[in-house]
Amino acid sequence: MYNLLKGKKGIIFGALDENSIAWKTAERVHEEGGTFVLTNAPIAMRMGQINQLAEKTGSEIIPADATSLDDLQQLVEKSVEILGGKLDFVLHSIGMSINVRKGKHYTDQNYDFTTKGWDVSAVSFHKVLQTLHKNDAMNEWGSIVALTYMAAQRTFPDYNDMADNKAYLESIARSFGYFYGKDKNVRVNTISQSPTPTTAGQGVKGFDGFIAYADMMSPLGNATAAECADYTLTLFSDLTRKVTMQNLYHDGGFSNTGVSNEVMEKFIK
Ligand SMILES: NC(=O)c1ccc[n+]([C@@H]2O[C@H](COP(=O)([O-])OP(=O)(O)OC[C@H]3O[C@@H](n4cnc5c(N)ncnc54)[C@H](O)[C@@H]3O)[C@@H](O)[C@H]2O)c1
Numbered sequence: 704m705y706n707l708l709k710g711k712k713g714i715i716f717g718a719l720d721e722n723s724i725a726w727k728t729a730e731r732v733h734e735e736g737g738t739f740v741l742t743n744a745p746i747a748m749r750m751g752q753i754n755q756l757a758e759k760t761g762s763e764i765i766p767a768d769a770t771s772l773d774d775l776q777q778l779v780e781k782s783v784e785i786l787g788g789k790l791d792f793v794l795h796s797i798g799m800s801i802n803v804r805k806g807k808h809y810t811d812q813n814y815d816f817t818t819k820g821w822d823v824s825a826v827s828f829h830k831v832l833q834t835l836h837k838n839d840a841m842n843e844w845g846s847i848v849a850l851t852y853m854a855a856q857r858t859f860p861d862y863n864d865m866a867d868n869k870a871y872l873e874s875i876a877r878s879f880g881y882f883y884g885k886d887k888n889v890r891v892n893t894i895s896q897s898p899t900p901t902t903a904g905q906g907v908k909g910f911d912g913f914i915a916y917a918d919m920m921s922p923l924g925n926a927t928a929a930e931c932a933d934y935t936l937t938l939f940s941d942l943t944r945k946v947t948m949q950n951l952y953h954d955g956g957f958s959n960t961g962v963s964n965e966v967m968e969k970f971i972k
Pocket residue numbers: 716717718719720722723724725743744747767768769770795796797798799823850851852895896897898899900901902903904905
């Protein structure tokens with residue numbers, strides 16, 4: 704442990720169960736001396752085991768639907784009160800597509816599902832940022848991170864409308880990052896993570912093939928949820944103060960690999 708986050712306070716969205724990237728991040732932030740409020744959608748609270756995580760990390764839980772401005776306002780106000788001051792870090796680790804869940808093909812979307820998924824997976828990030836900004840809830844040089852996937856840049860057929868949601872999410876990080884940087888010296892970035900076996904990840908059709916292929920293509924292999932947590936900590940720390948408005952690949956080199964020998968061998972006759 705490096706005490707990287709000693710004295711820092713924040714909010715962590717999206718810890719559903721122990722596989723969640725947000726769960727691993729909460730554990731690591733705690734180890735590094737950070738304190739935080741845990742939050743998730745009220746409906747997910749019953750399913751998840753978030754109470755265990757709260758106990759383990761000495762955190763309070765405040766339920767909030769990340770698409771509800773009222774919930775977010777309450778969450779931010781209460782978090783600042785509980786933690787005893789403004790925030791230094793926020794993790795947005797939220798994603799959901801009803802089209803994916805219901806098996807609707809990309810060429811046959813139900814647009815009510817599309818709109819809901821876009822609100823949860825992308826616009827919620829703007830809502831979180833706007834609520835923090837309006838409440839002046841972040842300390843100078845604070846850091847806000849959202850998680851994304853490379854389907855925002857390249858097509859993966861079964862990622863469906865989540866690809867569009869992630870493209871929108873990454874754009875919000877750049878656009879809001881500009882204003883938050885100018886106004887308050889607050890950083891806003893997205894981390895583009897390898898396929899990871901979590902509830903959200905495994906919802907994608909053909910996930911097993913998907914994750915094995917990415918692993919074979921990546922010179923360093925897929926990045927795990929625990930490794931993603933480590934990377935996020937560096938962005939929350941004071942060691943990355945001038946990194947903002949970036950989409951940062953955390954994928955073992957996958958995004959810059961054309962083909963690997965291991966994948967080629969499967970095609971050589
Ligand atoms: N698993 C992967 O392969 C992978 C790869 C790249 C990026 N990501 C991204 O990482 C993030 C975390 O996902 P994960 O893989 O840890 O899966 P996960 O299922 O553990 O986490 C997704 C979370 O989103 C929460 N959520 C859904 N609707 C919400 C709402 N209305 N308000 C608040 N929270 C809500 C869920 O309750 C859950 O905790 C997501 O943005 C996901 O797209 C995942």
